[in-house]
Amino acid sequence: MPTILPSRTMHGPSQADLDILALLTSESSALGPLSSSQPNHSHEHRTPGKKRQFPPRRESPMDALMISAVLAGSGPVTRHHLNHGISRPGAYASCDESRPSSPSRPPIPSKVVMKSHQAPRSERLKVEQEIKTADHVPSSPTDDNGVAIPSSSRIESSPLASRSPIANSLSSSYGSREISKPRRRMSIDPTSVTQTLQKAASPSNTNFFHSTQSAIPKVPSGRPQVRCMARTRIPTPHGEVFLHLYHNSHDNKEHLAIVIDPIQLSPDARARAPKGRREIRSQSLDERWREGETDMERVVRGAYVGRLIPGSEGQASGPQSTRDSQRIEEEGDVLDGMEVVDESDESDILPLVRIHSECFTGETIGSMRCDCGEQLDEALRLIALSQPVPQTSTSTFDALPTPASSRSPSPSATATSSSQPLVPGRGVVIYLRQEGRGIGLLEKIRAYNLQDLGHDTVTANLMLGHGADERKYNVAAEILRDLGLNDGIRLLTNNPEKVEGLAGEGIQISERVGMVPRDWKCSHSSPRRVAKDLQGVEAEEVEYEDWRTRRAGVGLIGAGAARGPELEKYLRTKVERMGHLIDIPDKI
Ligand SMILES: Nc1nc2c(ncn2[C@@H]2O[C@H](COP(=O)(O)OP(=O)(O)OP(=O)(O)O)[C@@H](O)[C@H]2O)c(=O)[nH]1
Numbered sequence: 001m002p003t004i005l006p007s008r009t010m011h012g013p014s015q016a017d018l019d020i021l022a023l024l025t026s027e028s029s030a031l032g033p034l035s036s037s038q039p040n041h042s043h044e045h046r047t048p049g050k051k052r053q054f055p056p057r058r059e060s061p062m063d064a065l066m067i068s069a070v071l072a073g074s075g076p077v078t079r080h081h082l083n084h085g086i087s088r089p090g091a092y093a094s095c096d097e098s099r100p101s102s103p104s105r106p107p108i109p110s111k112v113v114m115k116s117h118q119a120p121r122s123e124r125l126k127v128e129q130e131i132k133t134a135d136h137v138p139s140s141p142t143d144d145n146g147v148a149i150p151s152s153s154r155i156e157s158s159p160l161a162s163r164s165p166i167a168n169s170l171s172s173s174y175g176s177r178e179i180s181k182p183r184r185r186m187s188i189d190p191t192s193v194t195q196t197l198q199k200a201a202s203p204s205n206t207n208f209f210h211s212t213q214s215a216i217p218k219v220p221s222g223r224p225q226v227r228c229m230a231r232t233r234i235p236t237p238h239g240e241v242f243l244h245l246y247h248n249s250h251d252n253k254e255h256l257a258i259v260i261d262p263i264q265l266s267p268d269a270r271a272r273a274p275k276g277r278r279e280i281r282s283q284s285l286d287e288r289w290r291e292g293e294t295d296m297e298r299v300v301r302g303a304y305v306g307r308l309i310p311g312s313e314g315q316a317s318g319p320q321s322t323r324d325s326q327r328i329e330e331e332g333d334v335l336d337g338m339e340v341v342d343e344s345d346e347s348d349i350l351p352l353v354r355i356h357s358e359c360f361t362g363e364t365i366g367s368m369r370c371d372c373g374e375q376l377d378e379a380l381r382l383i384a385l386s387q388p389v390p391q392t393s394t395s396t397f398d399a400l401p402t403p404a405s406s407r408s409p410s411p412s413a414t415a416t417s418s419s420q421p422l423v424p425g426r427g428v429v430i431y432l433r434q435e436g437r438g439i440g441l442l443e444k445i446r447a448y449n450l451q452d453l454g455h456d457t458v459t460a461n462l463m464l465g466h467g468a469d470e471r472k473y474n475v476a477a478e479i480l481r482d483l484g485l486n487d488g489i490r491l492l493t494n495n496p497e498k499v500e501g502l503a504g505e506g507i508q509i510s511e512r513v514g515m516v517p518r519d520w521k522c523s524h525s526s527p528r529r530v531a532k533d534l535q536g537v538e539a540e541e542v543e544y545e546d547w548r549t550r551r552a553g554v555g556l557i558g559a560g561a562a563r564g565p566e567l568e569k570y571l572r573t574k575v576e577r578m579g580h581l582i583d584i585p586d587k588i
Pocket residue numbers: 355356357358359360369370372375434435436437438439444447448457461492493494495498515
């Protein structure tokens with residue numbers, strides 16, 4: 001009877017099949033022997049009680065990447081294809097694939113193909129060399145003061161123009177990402193200004209602007225120098241503010257000033273403010289940084305007036321002295337040899353100032369170990385609050401701390417109780433990077449653990465070998481001076497050391513305003529308790545005021561949802577332009 005062979009046997013293995021089988025099962029195979037060809041350990045000589053000896057493990061030179069690529073029929077792959085991707089054209093574009101607006105997209109092949117994003121190293125080095133040569137400017141141009149203008153400060157008309165054809169062609173074939181290095185086109189990084197300042201600074205100020213980041217900053221003997229490097233408008237729950245970033249010659253921290261000055265932003269606020277009110281502006285930002293700087297350079301660093309409008313070029317500010325004399329001339333205050341009316345004498349509220357020290361835990365993760373987050377929020381709210389102009393001149397107020405002044409009413413209380421017309425609030429939060437009262441975050445975290453063992457904040461600091469409070473206020477004083485806020489401010493604090501520290505640096509503090517925790521305000525002025533005795537609309541109003549005080553800001557963790565057209569645009573851009581993995585809802 002004929003034997004019925006399985007179909008595979010009927011066709012019989014080809015010579016190629018047999019060769020592959022031989023290769024895979026041989027001892028020298030890269031994949032190692034198959035189980036059927038495992039060495040038979042039963043033949044090994046085994047001494048009783050001794051562990052069995054296995055031959056040394058052989059690492060396969062093949063890896064999953066290679067195997068899957070080979071199986072997908074993508075041609076030769078080696079493990080040295082670092083930075084080469086296995087990708088289908090159109091990969092990462094799952095949304096785009098279904099988009100009707102991309103009909104020109106080529107059909108997606110089912111086969112995976114290898115696509116190199118990188119040229120061979122020798123060619124890449126060649127391109128880099130080309131670019132370096134193209135960027136090299138043999139003789140550095142100088143500004144009018146003879147100070148060399150570094151390449152970072154020059155506007156380059158056409159960065160690719162001076163490259164050789166080979167660099168340009170390689171640039172296009174490899175994509176600009178690989179070959180173009182980040183380049184600055186405007187003098188927003190004022191290296192030349194640094195040099196100018198270094199000239200002006202005392203010889204000991206060689207670390208000004210920290211040209212060597214790793215160097216331990218030297219503390220100059222005199223007052224620290226500060227410079228506002230940039231400012232920008234930020235919309236907040238308390239209105240729009242101008243964030244100023246400062247560098248200084250004392251430490252290598254970037255301290256900040258959050259300026260609230262609505263007259264710079266809204267004609268309505270300007271109209272409501274007393275006529276002589278001056279804008280709070282940084283002198284160091286507004287001054288000329290180098291000869292020939294352009295308006296656009298000034299606008300980009302924030303030295304502009306009013307607000308920036310999309311599509312416009314912005315109106316660059318002039319150096320402050322020029323602006324002031326221009327303003328006086330425009331307003332007709334200078335009349336040949338006649339009396340000059342100083343409008344600044346007109347009654348106005350003094351700027352409210354808060355010197356705030358950084359607190360990552362309180363401000364970022366909403367730690368309830370301290371009220372720093374709330375204080376920051378509350379300070380901005382109080383500064384932005386419209387208030388009546390005080391009846392008596394504040395300049396006669398005793399500024400120095402007294403027990404009575406620590407209970408000084410907050411501006412909100414004054415604002416709501418008075419029937420006087422209100423003027424827009426103004427002032428600044430100086431945000432000092434003095435985490436943990438100057439000991440830094442690491443040490444503060446350690447201090448928290450000691451506090452968890454029962455010690456208070458001061459003892460914990462001392463146990464770690466620190467002072468109870470290691471903060472200084474000299475940089476803050478210089479920032480206030482730069483903003484023109486050194487001759488009469490209201491200081492928002494309960495901390496007498498701050499008052500003394502600032503006064504010692506020459507800042508004239510006309511009044512101290514208490515920084516009352518919101519919860520205390522609620523329970524001590526007891527709107528809820530009062531509400532219990534009230535009925536109807538009145539009770540609702542008191543309760544609403546209580547809620548409003550507690551939830552004054554929406555920026556803090558757990559305090560509510562941030563919302564607004566600018567935030568919406570920001571989120572949309574992240575999704576549409578930057579590929580963030582989140583769907584934009586139909587209706588925001
Ligand atoms: N070392 C240490 N620092 C803390 C602790 N809790 C908060 N801080 C820091 O304290 C600083 C805030 O200082 P506070 O003493 O709360 O307040 P203040 O600014 O001196 O005083 P006010 O102006 O009245 O608010 C921030 O830098 C916080 O990081 C703590 O437990 N230990």
